[in-house]
Amino acid sequence: MLRLGFWLLLVSVPLSSAFTPPAILATTVASSTASGAETGTVQQLDVPVNQVVTRVAVAGATGRVGRLVVEELLSRGVQEVVALVRDVEAAEEILGGTDAPANLQITQCNLSSKGQISSVLNDVDAMIWCATGFSQKPNAGPLEKAKGLLDLAMKKTIDVTALPVIGNVIKENNLGGKNPQQLPKVVMCSSAGVTRTIWDDEKKALMPGAADIPIVRLNPFGALDIKRSSEDKLRETGVDYTVVRPCGLNDEHPVGSRPLLSQGDVAVGRINRKDVARVLVDCLTLPEATGKTFEVIGVAGYPFGSIRGALSNLRSDEEGLPPLDAIVSTYTTLQQLLPGEKQDSAALAMGQTYEQLDKDEVGRLGERGKEILDDGAPRPSS
Ligand SMILES: NC(=O)c1ccc[n+]([C@@H]2O[C@H](COP(=O)([O-])OP(=O)(O)OC[C@H]3O[C@@H](n4cnc5c(N)ncnc54)[C@H](OP(=O)(O)O)[C@@H]3O)[C@@H](O)[C@H]2O)c1
Incomplete structure (x- = not known):
């Protein structure tokens, strides 16, 4: 069965928007409590997510990250959470069956169908993408399995085909509700490592601890290249987005570890899926997240605070990456956080x-x- 739920082991690199090399790129999360008390440089309090969005769709809602995102949105009082699933019956079981809260709408949507995607995105304020075409329905029949393999071979998985549709539909419908223009409307859970397969030899030699990790070395089914391409396709739509690239998803890693955000794709390490879910939802509330791409690990032993300060120090995709020596500096620092x-x-x-x-x-x-x-x-x- 195709469960390319693999992925990586990375560590995260940071980017400071205004620094020049050899500054260290690691950006730790400002220490800010849920109640808003802050000790870092960030002065503004984070806005509760239910004050900026009413209706949020989750793609991949039955997945290991997706179901936690659904849980996180519900626990934070979002009025309507739309779980997009390809198998409603299975989803009901995973997402709570008859005990599921009334504000959870389990909605049939095969993400390989453009028509279905368009029809279910009416009136959503935002979408969080946690799906991947590198998994196959557990009960898939031979035809579905064959199609899944063919899509992989052709590099046409839902990662590449659905994200641009979602970006365009959300942008064209000017969906937003209470979601102000500057907030991200599509938050994508991607993966650290997606650019490393195209680093040149010199860059690989400079940062072997990032370039030679197993997922990058083996890159099964060209998964990282497909992910990279799907990020690009989302960016090209012009929708307000955030791309979050977690390192190795590890359910044993302590929950509530501080997210360490970085850029340059040199991060290696671990993060618990619950913390990924929290980061993805937090991004919906933060204008500092819009138009940015970052890697994230969880630093155990330090509390999870507001990510706002860390985000504000990151560069936007439009600004581009920092100079290579700054990235290498981040790499050398983050390698010290390897498990x-x-x-x-x-x-x-x-x-x-x-x-x-x-x-x-x-x-x-x-x-x-x-x-x-x-x-x-x-x-x-x-
Ligand atoms: N595993 C890692 O270490 C790692 C590291 C970094 C990043 N990531 C990325 O993190 C994201 C989430 O990972 P995960 O482990 O939570 O993934 P997962 O458990 O494999 O979940 C994938 C989800 O996508 C859904 N899906 C697949 N094809 C679909 C279709 N045609 N229509 C509708 N839904 C479809 C699946 O639905 P069904 O329930 O119906 O199958 C499932 O809900 C992925 O993008 C992954 O690439 C993973």
Whole structure:
């Protein structure tokens, strides 16, 4: 079964908008409590999400991140949460069945259908994208499976085909409700590592701990390239967006770890899916998130505060990346946050944890360079 739910092991790099090299690019989250008390440079209080959006759609709502995003939106009092799912019955079970709150609308939408996407996006203020074409319905029949494989081979998964439709529909309908113009209207959960497959040799040699991690080295089904292309297609629509690139999604990583945001795609490390969900929802409320792309890890032991300060220090995609030496500086700093004792991300095999590396244990997919990726089912390896 195709469950390319794999992905990475990264660490995050930061970007300061106004700095010049050799400044360190890591941007930590300003310490700000949910009640708004802040100790960092950010003065403004964060606005509760239910004050800026009324109706939010979630693509991939049954997925491991998506269901947490649904939970997060509901717990933060968003009036209508529209869970877009391809199998309503399965979704009802995953999202709470008869116990599901009344403001959760489970809505049938196959993201490979342009028509279905357009028809369900009426009146939404914003959308959070947590779907990926690198998974296949658990009960998919042979035809569906074959189509899934063909889409992968043709690099035409929903990542690439649905996101531009969503961006265009939301932009053209000028959807927004209470969502002011400057706030992101599409927040995309992408992945760290998507640009590393096209780094030139010099850049790869400068930052092997980012360039040689298993997911980048193996890039199964060209998944990272497809993700990169889907980000571009979303940007091209001109909708107000944020692209969030989490590093290795790891459900064992402590929840409530401080998000460390960075840019330059040099981040390696871990983050809990619950924290990813919180970051994705937070972005909806923050104008500082609009038009930006960043990587994120969770730094255990430091509390999760407002991400507003960190976001405001990041560059917009229009401004572009900082100079290479600044990015390398960020890389060298972030490599020190790698899990484990050896802290050698390039030495990992796909499916091997940092802890296994420390103990010289082989990971679940075999030795580095000889990993067995049969049935297309590598799982998160960090
Ligand atoms: N795993 C990692 O370490 C990692 C790291 C960084 C980034 N990411 C990215 O993070 C995002 C979320 O990951 P995840 O682990 O939560 O993914 P996941 O559990 O595989 O969820 C994927 C979701 O997409 C939905 N989907 C797929 N095709 C669809 C279609 N045609 N129509 C409607 N829905 C469809 C699935 O629905 P069904 O329930 O019907 O299958 C499921 O809800 C993905 O974009 C992934 O690439 C992952």
